[in-house]
Amino acid sequence: MITTIVIVVVLLVLVGIVVAMYNGLIKLRNLVEEAWRQIDVELTRRHDLIGNLVETVKGYAAHERGTLEDVIKARSAAMAPNQSPGQQAESENMLSQALGRLLAIAEAYPDLKANQNFMALQQELTSTEDRIASSRRYYNATVRDLNTKVETVPTNFVAGIFGIKTAEYFEAVGEQREAPKVDFGQREATIPPPSAYAAPSPSASTTPAAPAEPVDPTTPVDPTQPIAPTTPGDVPPAPPAPRV
Numbered sequence: 001m002i003t004t005i006v007i008v009v010v011l012l013v014l015v016g017i018v019v020a021m022y023n024g025l026i027k028l029r030n031l032v033e034e035a036w037r038q039i040d041v042e043l044t045r046r047h048d049l050i051g052n053l054v055e056t057v058k059g060y061a062a063h064e065r066g067t068l069e070d071v072i073k074a075r076s077a078a079m080a081p082n083q084s085p086g087q088q089a090e091s092e093n094m095l096s097q098a099l100g101r102l103l104a105i106a107e108a109y110p111d112l113k114a115n116q117n118f119m120a121l122q123q124e125l126t127s128t129e130d131r132i133a134s135s136r137r138y139y140n141a142t143v144r145d146l147n148t149k150v151e152t153v154p155t156n157f158v159a160g161i162f163g164i165k166t167a168e169y170f171e172a173v174g175e176q177r178e179a180p181k182v183d184f185g186q187r188e189a190t191i192p193p194p195s196a197y198a199a200p201s202p203s204a205s206t207t208p209a210a211p212a213e214p215v216d217p218t219t220p221v222d223p224t225q226p227i228a229p230t231t232p233g234d235v236p237p238a239p240p241a242p243r244v
Helices: 002-058 065-078 085-106 116-151 155-162
Strands: none
Touching (some): 002 065, 085 116, 116 155
């Protein structure tokens, strides 16, 4: 009887541990899904704002057809349903590149830049991008917690039994990972040294000064004339004292 009770207690403890692990994994998986839904809401708003931005630019730069079509195609690809987080990140990266070219073109149209609707759309788009970045950080942190549980012992056994898998991060891909390169067109240019460090030219070289003429000590000195400064080498020797 005691052995049976011990076995039952051990089994109940094991079942309780398994249930706790399973519940923890399900909770993390639900948090990941909730975080992704929040990102999806912000991405939908981003796509709507970009669509309105394109329509506004058309009124001022309709002849920029190539750039406008690139943005429209990239927006359609980003709005495609059933994309994984990795695929969505790649689509959003392509859309960001096309949008950057569109905004660069808008700089050449002062009337467009001064348009109130265009300015308001830019501000809303900037705020949406900030919210997407914040939601992405939260989502990736939740994915990290879930993946850690799924890949470590002993929860990995429970995850394998119930088919709970790791989630995919939503990260920037492609050119967004590269730091911007600043080049002012001086990579091949020869930059002269500052004038203070430049070597003196032959024409600017100094010539030795002519030796000063000896001064006759017997010549009377006019007190009204200024006395020119002399160097130690220009002072004539004193006359010998007269003998008594």
